[in-house]
Amino acid sequence: EESIGVEVVKRAAKDNTYLTDEHTTARYLTESWFPPMFERSDAIMWADDGAVTMQDKIKTRLHEILG
Numbered sequence: 001e002e003s004i005g006v007e008v009v010k011r012a013a014k015d016n017t018y019l020t021d022e023h024t025t026a027r028y029l030t031e032s033w034f035p036p037m038f039e040r041s042d043a044i045m046w047a048d049d050g051a052v053t054m055q056d057k058i059k060t061r062l063h064e065i066l067g
Helices: 006-015 022-031 043-048 054-066
Strands: none
Touching: 006 022
16 A cells, blocks of 8 residues: 555645655655566667567567467
């Protein structure tokens, strides 16, 4: 319940300060979830790693699941 930060959401809704709230900044590195298909690197790193598109990642994953 503490990590949900309901009070933070209520507070931040008034002045749009959720990202700068102390509760958020204390937890964002450990509580964040990033979809595995999402590319987080910059364009140069992405290109150096083969420029695999999201569509290609999904196709690969589907083949892994379906065989």
